Amino acid sequence: MPRSHLRRYFRHGLFPQLMVFEAVARHGNVTRAAEELHLAQPTVSTQLGKLSDTVGLKLYEHQNRELHLTAAGQELKAACKELAELLERTEARLAALRAPREEMLRLAAAPGARHLAARQLAAFCARHPGVRVSLHLADHTDLVASVLAGEQDLGLLLALDGNDGLVMKAAATELMYVYAPAGHARARAPALPLEALAAEPFVTREPGSRTRDAFLAAWELRGLLPSVRAELASNEATAEAVAGGLGLGLVPEGAAYPLVRSGAIVALDVQGFPLRREWSLAYARSRPLSPLAERFLSETLESTADQGASLVHFLSPGNRIRMH
Secondary structure (H helix, E strand, O other): OOOHHHHHHHOOOHHHHHHHHHHHHHHOOHHHHHHHHOOOHHHHHHHHHHHHHHHOOOOEEEEOOEEEEOHHHHHHHHHHHHHHHHHHHHHHHHHHHHOOOOOEEEEEEOHHHHHHHHHHHHHHHHHOOOOEEEEEEOOHHHHHHHHHOOOOOEEEEEHHHOOOOEEEEEEEEEEEEEEEEOOOOOOOOOOEOHHHHOOOEEEEEOOOOHHHHHHHHHHHHOOOOOEEEEEEOOHHHHHHHHHOOOOEEEEEHHHHHHHHHHOOEEEOOEOOOOEEEEEEEEEEOOOOOOHHHHHHHHHHHHHHHHOOOOEEEEOOOOOOEEEO
16 A cells, blocks of 8 residues: 555556656647647646646746746656656566566677676676676777667776767776886886887887877877887787787787786886776666666676776686786
């Protein structure tokens, strides 16, 4: 049984009244709301009057032929938004019960986040052995489009690559070190000033790469210019080139890890480094997440928070990620 002070909200026809009010509040105009709802204008006005009687407050007033919400109207407009979002989430869950199927978590990731995404999915699958997951790699434009269209549940992208249609949740901070081939003369030198590397050849990413931009900005900050010997199209290729002795290179730790573990490359202790790049998990603002995607997002963010700061450091070929 509803509590006595809430009984007014259980009157017959309240939900249609709220739908009418929401359309009027959104358009600020009775006529346009009536057109959207395919109702006669007098019907809309009648529904508004009934709703005002139900809540016992005036919801709007006319000023210079324009409709303005009162304080009560503003409160009810916010409640309508929350109610619509709640019903959308409820409907998504009910739809899954109507047509049971094996659910899959679909994650899209920027190419530079492939290592982090794979480990996040592996950790999730380890906690939930029965789930199915997919990982789709895409450039920024395609990634955002696929998440907004509902083709992917979540996207893992750089925090600065946000979009008004996306909700962004900070997921990890990855370090980018200057790496050298094993046995390099400066491998054990402490606190190297960047000036000490001015004569060294460097391998960088291609023009337009965020990693390259961050690297060049660090040099420019000191009034220096690196000696670029080669430009490569991926972080993994950069790490391999460093291992082959082509030059030094700035590489995100996830891409460098296999070669660091094998002893082929080492991180130099350079003043002002490592640089950081922030990753976020994103989902469409207008589209409710599936229960599985909600669970993945919640557990991943909780794991990040439990570890303190969100720096990702890859420890082993397994699925462990150390945050520090």
